[in-house]
């Protein structure tokens with residue numbers, strides 16, 4: 001574990017995120033079981049049962065996930081796909097919600113585990129399974145996306161971290177040449193007609209300058225203009241772990257955030273951003 005990257009520090013050597021995915025799987029996967037720290041329901045997505053899992057293949061400096069991301073060997077217990085589905089179902093019934101998800105880290109680690117969970121969800125009474133991913137493994141493994149496309153219930157939310165290769169390396173710790181992988185994931189999802197949307201940490205001028213944001217939006221628009229127009233843009237929130245990671249990374253953000261970029265969306269179509277970020281002024 002001596003060279004296993006934990007969080008970004010100034011001068012940290014960039015890592016291969018696919019190799020890190022495999023190393024992390026060694027820690028958080030055992031057969032078809034995967035480590036989780038909790039199961040609960042929450043109000044996001046209009047109410048959703050959530051399994052909080054451990055381990056990721058990126059080290060985003062603005063990540064809100066708890067320390068199980070950085071030290072997955074110290075946290076969580078192994079659960080089989082059947083146990084995960086049972087716990088998600090219990091949480092969903094207790095809180096009367098009909099959607100399920102795996103959150104807390106990168107849910108695409110442990111392919112065998114995820115595909116078995118999705119099989120159980122597909123045959124269940126639940127309506128939808130939200131899969132929030134950084135897109136690295138769906139970008140490198142087209143066959144993985146093809147397997148996901150067998151199911152009707154998953155909706156994938158691909159979360160982009162940066163708009164240029166250099167910024168991607170700085171913000172995630174991953175080698176700059178792997179910046180393209182989430183965009184490959186988007187192409188794969190389009191090709192296999194999987195339900196998905198794209199989010200990005202791009203509304204916050206403290207973490208993304210205008211030029212980088214334009215580059216990100218243009219890259220998306222080149223793949224499919226509607227993806228750029230419907231981009232779900234986010235800002236950095238001051239969770240305890242986020243603040244600690246920013247400090248370790250040597251980044252000083254001003255709080256509270258007062259200004260954000262105007263939505264990419266056409267007038268009248270910016271409802272999501274207005275609801276989420278209505279309290280901020282726009283940067284001009």
Ligand code: SF4
Pocket residue numbers: 056057058059060062063064065069104105106134
């Ligand atoms: S923000 Fe997401 S992709 Fe980035 S380190 Fe955290 S869990 Fe991983």
